[in-house]
Amino acid sequence: xxxxxxxxxxxxxxxxxxxxxxxxxxxxxxxxxxxxxxxxxxxxxxxxxxxxxxxxxxxxxxxxxxxxxxxxxxxxxxxxxxxxxxxxxxxxxxxxxxxxxxxxxxxxxxxxxxxxxxxxxxxxxxxxxxxxxxxxxxxxxxxxxxxxxxxxxxxxxxxxxxxxxxxxxxxxxxxxxxxxxxxxxxxxxxxxxxxxxxxxxxxxxxxxxxxxxxxxxxxxxxxxxxxxxxxxxxxxxxxxxxxxxxxxxxxxxxxxxxxxxxxxxxxxxxxxxxxxxxxxxxxxxxxxxxxxxxxxxxxxxxxxxxxxxxxxxxxxxxxxxxxxxxxxxxxxxxxxxxxxxxxxxxxxxxxxxxxxxxxxxxxxxxxxxxxxxxxxxxxxxxxxxxxxxxxxxxxxxxxxxxxxxxxxxxxxxxxxxxxxxxxxxxxx
Numbered sequence: 001x002x003x004x005x006x007x008x009x010x011x012x013x014x015x016x017x018x019x020x021x022x023x024x025x026x027x028x029x030x031x032x033x034x035x036x037x038x039x040x041x042x043x044x045x046x047x048x049x050x051x052x053x054x055x056x057x058x059x060x061x062x063x064x065x066x067x068x069x070x071x072x073x074x075x076x077x078x079x080x081x082x083x084x085x086x087x088x089x090x091x092x093x094x095x096x097x098x099x100x101x102x103x104x105x106x107x108x109x110x111x112x113x114x115x116x117x118x119x120x121x122x123x124x125x126x127x128x129x130x131x132x133x134x135x136x137x138x139x140x141x142x143x144x145x146x147x148x149x150x151x152x153x154x155x156x157x158x159x160x161x162x163x164x165x166x167x168x169x170x171x172x173x174x175x176x177x178x179x180x181x182x183x184x185x186x187x188x189x190x191x192x193x194x195x196x197x198x199x200x201x202x203x204x205x206x207x208x209x210x211x212x213x214x215x216x217x218x219x220x221x222x223x224x225x226x227x228x229x230x231x232x233x234x235x236x237x238x239x240x241x242x243x244x245x246x247x248x249x250x251x252x253x254x255x256x257x258x259x260x261x262x263x264x265x266x267x268x269x270x271x272x273x274x275x276x277x278x279x280x281x282x283x284x285x286x287x288x289x290x291x292x293x294x295x296x297x298x299x300x301x302x303x304x305x306x307x308x309x310x311x312x313x314x315x316x317x318x319x320x321x322x323x324x325x326x327x328x329x330x331x332x333x334x335x336x337x338x339x340x341x342x343x344x345x346x347x348x349x350x351x352x353x354x355x356x357x358x359x360x361x362x363x364x365x366x367x368x369x370x371x372x373x374x375x376x377x378x379x380x381x382x383x384x385x386x387x388x389x390x391x392x393x394x395x396x397x398x399x400x401x402x403x404x405x406x407x408x409x410x411x412x413x414x415x416x417x418x419x420x421x422x423x424x425x426x427x428x
Contacts, residue, residue, distance in 0.1 A: 005297045008033040022336050026286035033293050047292050048285030058284065060159050062277035063243030069269045070250040076221045080105050081123055083218035086211045089203035093195025095128045096141050100184050103145035104152060105222065113371055117146040117379050122386045132201055135389045140397035143379040144187055144405065147368035152180030154228055160338045161360040165346055169239045170232050171428035175361045175419040179412045186404045220253045280335060287339030294344060304348040314352050318413050321345065322366055329370015330377055337367060357423055358416040365412060369405050372398060
C-alpha cells in the first residue's frame with residue numbers, strides 16, 4: 001500500500017471520528033485519493049453512477065423496503081401477531097414464542113431486521129408487559145428475534161452479497177431458510193427455560209373456530225412470502241420482478257382487502273421509501289467508489305497473502321472472519337460492511353475453496369447478531385426507542401440470547417450442509 005492510500009484511510013477515519021455520515025466520509029476520502037494521485041475527480045461520480053446503473057439486482061432493495069413500509073402502515077402486522085398468538089401463545093411463556101414466530105413470518109415479507117423490530121416491536125413489547133413479562137426481557141427478545149429477518153428469505157443483505165459475489169440469489173435465499181429456523185428454534189428453547197424460572201404466564205388456548213378465523217384473516221399476508229419464493233423458484237420471475245409483485249400485492253391487500261390504508265397514507269409511505277432508498281443509493285454508490293480504490297490498490301491480495309502467511313486452515317479463517325464481522329457489526333451499518341469488506345475477503349474465500357453461498361449466509365448471520373450485540377447494536381437502540389425501556393436493562397437481558405445465537409452461528413459456520421442442503425436439493 002502506498003502513502004497516498006494510507007492517507008486516504010486516515011481521511012476516512014477522521015470523517016468517522018467527526019461523526020460525518022459514512023457515505024459522505026467515503027466520498028470525501030475517494031475525492032482526496034483521486035486528487036492526490038493527479039487523476040480526474042469526475043471519475044468518482046462516474047464510478048458511482050456506472051456501478052449503480054449496471055447493478056440491476058440492486059433494484060430489489062427499494063422494492064422490498066416499500067413492501068415492508070406498506071405492511072407496517074396497514075393492519076398486516078396486527079393480523080400476523082394475532083395469528084402467531086393463536087398458534088403458539090397457549091404455551092408457558094407463550095408471548096415470547098409469539099414474538100419469535102411473528103418475526104419468522106414477517107421476515108418473509110420484509111427481509112429487514114430494522115423493519116421487523118420497528119413494525120412488530122412496539123405491539124409485541126406492550127402486549128408482553130401487560131401480561132406480566134419483564135420489560136427488559138420483552139425488548140431483548142424483540143431485538144434478538146428481529147435478527148431472523150435478513151437470514152430468512154427474502155433478504156436485503158443477501159441480495160447485496162449476491163450482487164458482489166456473483167452467487168445466485170435463489171440459492172442464497174434457500175440457504176437462509178434452515179439457519180433462520182434454527183435461530184428461531186434456539187430462541188424458543190431459551191424462552192421455554194426462562195419462562196419456567198420466572199414463571200411467565202401461558203396464554204389461553206383458542207377455540208378451533210377462533211384459530212380458523214385468525215388464520216383466515218392473516219392468510220392474505222401469509223401468502224406474501226409464498227408468492228415471492230414461488231415466483232423466483234418457478235422461474236416465472238427474477239428476484240427484482242418478485243419484489244415488484246410483492247409491492248403490488250402488499251398495496252392491493254392493504255388498500256382494498258384490509259382497507260387499513262388510504263391513498264393519502266400510501267403517498268406518505270412512498271415518500272418515506274424514496275428518502276430511505278436515496279440514502280441507500282448514496283451509501284451504495286460511495287461504497288462502490290471506495291471499493292474501486294481498495295481493489296486498485298490490491299488490498300484484497302495483500303490481506304490474502306498476510307492471512308495465508310500465518311494459516312491456510314479454513315476453520316481458523318472462518319473463526320477470524322466471524323470475530324471480525326461480529327465486532328464490526330456492533331459499530332457499522334450492515335450495508336456499508338457488506339459493500340466495503342465483502343469484496344476484500346471474497347478472493348480469499350475463493351482461494352480456500354469455501355462455498356460462496358455458505359459464506360454469504362455465515363456473514364449475514366454474523367452481522368445480524370452484531371446488530372443486537374451491546375454496546376452499540378442498532379436493534380438495541382430501535383427497541384429502546386419504541387418501548388422507552390433503558391438500554392442497560394435491555395443489554396442485561398439480551399446477553400444470554402446472544403450466546404444462544406452464537407452457538408447457532410458456530411453450528412452453521414462449521415457444518416456447511418445446513419446452508420447448502422436446500423440449494424443442492426433443488427439444483428442451485
